Amino acid sequence: MKYHFNDIEAKWQKFWKENQTFKAENQSDKEKYYVLDMFPYPSGAGLHVGHPLGYIASDIYARYKRHKGFNVLHPMGYDSFGLPAEQYAIQTGQHPAITTETNINRYREQLGRIGFSFDWSREVRTSNPDYYKWTQWIFIELFHSWYNKNTDKAESIDTLISIFTREGNELVNAVCDENVMLFTSEMWNSFDEEQQQKILLQYRLTYLAETEVNWCPALGTVLANDEIVNGVSERGGHPVIRKKMTQWSMRITAYAQRLLDGLQKIDWPQPLKDSQTNWIGxxxxxxxxxxxxxxxxxxxxxxxxxxxxxxxxxxxxxxxxxxxxxxxxxxxxxxxxxxxxxxxxxxxxxxxxxxxxxxxxxxxxxxxxxxxxxxxxxxxxxxxxxxxxxxxxxxxxxxxxxxxxxxxxxxxxxxxxxxxxxxxxxxxxxxxxxxxxxxxxxxxxxxxxxxxxxxxxxxxxxxxxxxxxRLRDAVFSRQRYWGEPFPVYYVNGLPKTIDPEHLPIRLPEVEKYLPTEDGQPPLGRAKKWHWDATNNEVVEVKEGEKPPSGVWGLELNTMPGWAGSSWYLFRYMDAQNENEFASKEALEYWQNVDLYIGGSEHATGHLLYSRFWTKFLHDRGFLHVDEPFKKLINQGMILGESAIINVIILKTLGRNSFGDEERVSPNTILINNELIKDLPTNGSINLLPEKLKHPIKAMLKNEEHTLKFIEITSFEYSIVPQRIDVSLVDLHNLVNLKEIHNRRMYTEIAKSSYYDGENLWIKGDFDVFKVSREVEKMSKSKYNVVSPDAICEQYGADTLRMYEMFLGPLEQAKPWNMAGITGVHSFLKKFWKLYHTSPSLLERGSGGEEFYVSNSPASIKSLKTLHKTIKKVEEDMGNFSFNTSVSTFMIAVNELTADQCTSREVLDPLLILISPYAPHIAEELWSKLGHTTSIATAPFPQFEEKYLVESTKAYPISFNGKMRFTLELPMDLSKQAIEREVMANEKTMHYLEGRIPKKVIVVPGKIVNIVG
RNA sequence: GCUCAAGUGGCGGAAUUGGUAGACGCGCUGGAUUCAAAAUCCAGUACUUUCGGGUGUGUGGGUUCGAUUCCCACCUUGAGUACCA
Missing domain, CATH: 3.90.740.10 (Valyl/Leucyl/Isoleucyl-tRNA synthetase, editing domain)
Structure with a gap:
């Protein structure tokens, strides 16, 4: 029976979905473990092979923890507000919600094919009103809080008001605006409402202030410091200028010291901690x-x-x-x-x-x-x-x-x-x-x-x-449509928050997603965007009309991208809750994230803001924890291997009756990078290799032109590199010319000749050409994106999962190279064979490959292999060293195959070991072994030392530290006995060449070193 | 400039407290099977050699019986950061 991975994977993905195998319970006697991946933004391009790297690692860990008896929370959702969907909406008029929905569906399908053990019942989307209701709620809480330096935490604004009423602000030790006027209690009590509100705004943790902001004219919005890279916008690379605007800000500076101190107690990579430390400065x-x-x-x-x-x-x-x-x-x-x-x-x-x-x-x-x-x-x-x-x-x-x-x-x-x-x-x-x-x-x-x-x-x-x-307060307003609306309306220019019971304030419909003619943000175009403070609802005020009394204009800005992602980890704990952002019980049980995996690009954005909000919610008594992520691992980026071919463009310089002219030849030539390494990008064709130069000269001379030169001065070339879509390139870096003809974008290449280092092949006279590879970031614009879908189709999700881990250490950046994937795939085929008709039966001519596992006891050798594997896999899990575990499985399968192992005693636990890595094949064989429940929660096999105990050791015998030969000796031999045996050996004589050793170092169980 | 990380075969990488460098996989070479190919299986594969051996983990030094591992200096690459007073 062949290993039909496509059928097997579809079957088990359906099984997991129907049986809700990975649904986590909020109440359990088991110990909890929370594994989270960084929130993806569902982009239109879909997932490429780099994205799942972290997801695969976290999934392996989550599955391992289930085997170890933990109640595992492993959710997934989407950070679905954001610029790209809005830019697309501006261009096409399509509502960002529709684009976002389409993109999410594609992500969901791609993620589903890789066999992740996500609890999909907890999926969240930041653009969903059920979700952003609570983002708005947190904003309101921030608005009604101030930072008391005496207690060193955030408190309700009510405590501040009562201090003002009692004793004014002279003794208040708060984080607030600079130059706050001093007043006594009498003065405070005599202020009118408006004056009091203005003062309070100087203390609130989110406040309105005229600030100098980074304004990006091309995007029509302000950007936070961490959204600017080298003076231009991170998204799109547009110029940024300084501009004064009235904006919502977050008083993150109040937490500067605590954000610094907190780094001491979390297990994060040092470079990440360093960059937060520098950012706080x-x-x-x-x-x-x-x-x-x-x-x-x-x-x-x-x-x-x-x-x-x-x-x-x-x-x-x-x-x-x-x-x-x-x-x-x-x-x-x-x-x-x-x-x-x-x-x-x-x-x-x-x-x-x-x-x-x-x-x-x-x-x-x-x-x-x-x-x-x-x-x-x-x-x-x-x-x-x-x-x-x-x-x-x-x-x-x-x-x-x-x-x-x-x-x-x-x-x-x-x-x-x-x-x-x-x-x-x-x-x-x-x-x-x-x-x-x-x-x-x-x-x-x-x-x-x-x-x-x-x-x-x-x-x-x-x-x-x-x-x-160095840390500045974070600007929180964006002049954008596709984001959370503020739960704020303005009474005579002063902000008021909406009572939480009336949330969510839903994003209104607009006709166009652009700023208004008079420069207001897109929400300025919304017809129905006033707050009726009497009936507590959003109402419409006709253009040009004055709002009736008690009706006020709502805030026109929206929140930035990091609002929704700063607290999402807590929503997963109780994603459906309509009354709270998460229940007390759920928050108490799940605490915070035990393992967080994602890229390092969020160092000073998301990871700082979510720490800030967590500390704030902690201060106000909504959370037990004051750090969101206990352990964090940065997965290395998977880089793309762009395929590059150079096009040589030729031109003739000459003179005619009008003076000096140049004409560009219609003939172009393809050439590989290696052949032009030392050449300047343009120059005289005399610089080109001899074998190329002569045919080119001949070609150029023979060209027919209406414009004749009186005299030809020189022939020149210039080299233009062009990237070819990597899907057109095979394993040997060859591109078939036929494929090129089918793509309109490669017209220049399709009409070219090709020089392969030996011969110049004239247009139409060659079938394939060779490209050079260059390692770059994987991106659509570089035509080097590899999608996981095609790999799942061709090799299966289990192969993809194992191969991504096999590439190298998780934290390291590495280029995506398909060359090795066949090795991992044939390993899975070998693994499958291990559970099917044994080699000995084949010899007896039983023919077909039937599923076969025996109940007879396993050989000592096989048991040793199994326990060696258990030990190594557990150690690797502890170090998040997934690549070495894949090797270990390969070794185990090679050894068990050689030992012709068919025993259930070994093959049953082996399935559990491999199931975090290759869950589909493991489930299939598990059920064939007669198990009726999913392998997902089968207890992890127990390692037993006794199987690894050896009676002899092959001692490496070295001379002056250089290993020369090994000598098999009993383990229980004393130091002296070992020395005697080694010195008596004839090989020792040979290597000593008659010298008398000065010293013999014997480390029992390890090594013998002879000095002299 | 500063901070951090990393340099090991043709390639990805392994060697967990200093103890047999190159596990495992790719690639390559040879063989089996096949009309042939794919697939599969077997053997070999750091470099060098006069076949005794010699040399090898970026370079140069040091500590040690013994160093990819520890220490010092330097080189290279990558990442982050950048007038922060």
Whole structure:
């Protein structure tokens, strides 16, 4: 009986679905285990072979945990709001919901074919109103919360209001906007509602504020910092500019320290933790206030080096700094204004790319040194960023490279306060020096001086110790259609949240998905988009009409992509709940994710925001846990192997009666990368290989042209690489020309000749040509996408699953190469054969391959193979080393086949071992063995040491550390006996060549090393 | 520039606490089967050699009886980050 994988896989996929084999229960005596894959966005392109890599690994682990007796939660769903569906809607007019639905169905079908053990009854979609109802609910909770630094957690805004009513805000220690006015309880109580609300907005964890945002004109929306890569948008690569807008923001900065601390207790890859640490960017130092004499102004600066305060020789402000206009002297006004204008014109990207150029202007103003009272010139320079610290620095050129370069460039003095040489470079180390020329700090080290300087600053009231974070509050508004609507309406310009019992606020219908003519977001086009605060419903207000009393306009922005994905892990715990985002019992039982697998690209986006929301929900008592993901593994990207062929384009340069002309030849030539490695991309054809040059010359000379040259000056070529769709390329990198003719996009290639390194084959005179391979990211635009569907069709899902694991370590990036898949596939065929008519029966001529497993006891050898395999597979699971387990299975099957093993005693447990990797074949053989229930929860076989105990050991005998031969000796031999046996051996004599050994190292059970 | 990770046959990779380097698979070579091919099976396959041996885990040093593994310096590649005061 042949291994009909297509039938078997379809059969068991249907069985699992019908029997709800993988449905997880929220109540169980078993210990829980939660395995989650990062939320996929259902793109129109479908899955390629890179996507399932992580899903396969997590599925193997989930299935293994079920065998180990755990109650496993392993869900899947879709992060289904997002830009691509909306861009598609703008182009085609099709509602994003329809596109999204189509894409999800395709994903579901593709995922289904790979045989994942997902509990589909818990599927969630962020664009589903049943889901985003709770995203809106969390937003409302954030709005009604503030961060109390005294208790170090978020609290209900009511506690803040009661403090205000009782004692004003003077003693409140909160994370809030800067420059909040101080007021007493009397003042608070006398404020009107509007004034009170305005103040509260400065404290809320989500707040409305005019912020400078990253505006992307091409996408028509703002972007968060982590959505910008190298100054352009992550999606689409469009330019981004700075713009001031009123936006919802999330006060994530309140959690900066806790987000940092939390990294200590989670098991995540170090690079990921590092990038979060850098993103949060904590620096400890001091804020120092510099007075400007004879004025009311002072300039606060942030510095990490208060110990260098006596090294200050100038100050630099960001060109955007508020004080620039106010302090510039009339003489310098013109120069300063010109500089400010010039920097404003430069895009953020230009400023970032151009780090080397030093520029700046003197304002003419001076500040006063807090201790020495010396005047300090104030400059402006674009190396100081308005968005970090206070937008101003105290420049210490002897201790900071940038200040040093600036001072050198503008001839500003560089006083040295270190006992170190600074004639060439600044001295920026924090160790190995003593401070000099610094009054009361003389002779101190970095640490001592820092403490003392802060103390002194505090005494004179001109500074204080301070910690700064690079992390900014997260902008939460998007001028987009396809996202969660805010549960917010505006009463006289002030935001009010809708009572949670009236949620969800559904996304309204619009005619077009573009901004309105007057620049409002797409929701501005919605007809029915006002809130009736009396009847609590969304109502329609006719265009141009004034809303009736009690009816107010709703928020026109939508939430960003990360809103829905910041809390989805908790929804899976109780996905159908209509009354809560998840029940208390479910949250208590499942806690958080034990194993999270996904790509590393979410390091500073999703993974930071979901930690933030988890901590917030924890503070407000909705969650027990304060970290979402206990262990995280980044799977390496699977790269594509693009197929590249070069087209040589030829042209003749010459002269006719009109002067110099060039004409492009209609003849083009295909050539492989290897043959043009050292050639420039264009030049004279004399550079081309001899074998190619002559026929080309002949060809060009014979070309008929209406335009005749009087004189030909030269023949030139240029090389244009072109990617070929990898589905057209076979295992030997050959492309059949017939296939090319069927595709319109390859017309240039179809009419070409081909040079193979030996001969030039004229157009129509060859059938195949060879392409070069180049490893690149798998993407539609590079024509190198391999879909899992075709592989499932040709080899089966079990082969795909095992092969993806067999490619190499999970965390490593690796190119997708089909060459090895036959090896894995034939392994499964061998495995199948092991359960069918044994070789010995075949010899007796019984003919056909029937299912056959005997009840007779297994050989010692076979049992040893089995237990060796159990041991290794369990160890590998612990290390998430799935590739080595596949090898182990191959070894086991090779050994058992050689041993002609047919015993149920071995073959029954072997199925459980392999079932996480190849579940379909395992289920099929399991049922053939007579089991009536699914293999999914069969207990994992117990490893027994006794089968691996050996009586002898093949000792490697080495001389000076080099292994020469092995010697079979009993295990229980003493050190001395081993040495005696080895020294008496004639091979030892041979290798010693008459020398007397100086020393013999014997490690019983391991090795013998003879020195000398 | 800084931070991190990784360099092992023709290729993907293995060697879990320092103890037989190259498991397993691909590819390649030879053979069996076949009219032939596919499929399957068997044998071989790091390099080199005067067939005794010699050399080999990016390079150079060190520790050790013994180093792919530990230490130092350097080279290369990849990823992240970038005027953060």
């Amino acid at each position: 904590k620096s400890v130092g001091a804020e120092v206030k510099f007075q400007i004499p004879n004025s009311k102004f002072q300039i606060p600066v942030f510095t990490t080096r208060p110990d260098t305060i006596f090294g200050v020789s100038f100050m630099t402000l960001a060109p955007e700094h508020d004080l620039v206009k106010k302090i510039t002297t009339p003489e310098q006004k013109e120069a300063v204004e010109a500089y400010v204008e010039q920097t404003a014109k430069r895009s953020e990207r230009e400023r970032m790319a151009d780090v080397k150029t030093i520029s700046g202007v003197f304002t003419g103003a001076y500040a006063e040194h807090p201790f020495s009272k010396e005047p300090i010139p104030i400059w402006i320079g674009d190396y100081v960023l308005a968005s970090y610290g206070t937008g101003a620095v105290m420049a210490v050129p002897c201790g900071d490279e940038r200040d040093y370069a600036f001072a050198k460039h503008f001839n500003i003095p560089i006083p040295n306060i270190f006992d170190q040489d600074i004639s060439e470079n600044a001295f920026s180390e924090k160790e190995g020096f003593k401070i000099v020329n610094s009054d009361f700090l003389n002779g101190l080290s970095y640490k001592e001086a820092t403490t003392k300087a802060i103390e002194a600053l505090e005494n004179i009231g001109q500074g204080t110790g301070k910690t700064n974070y």
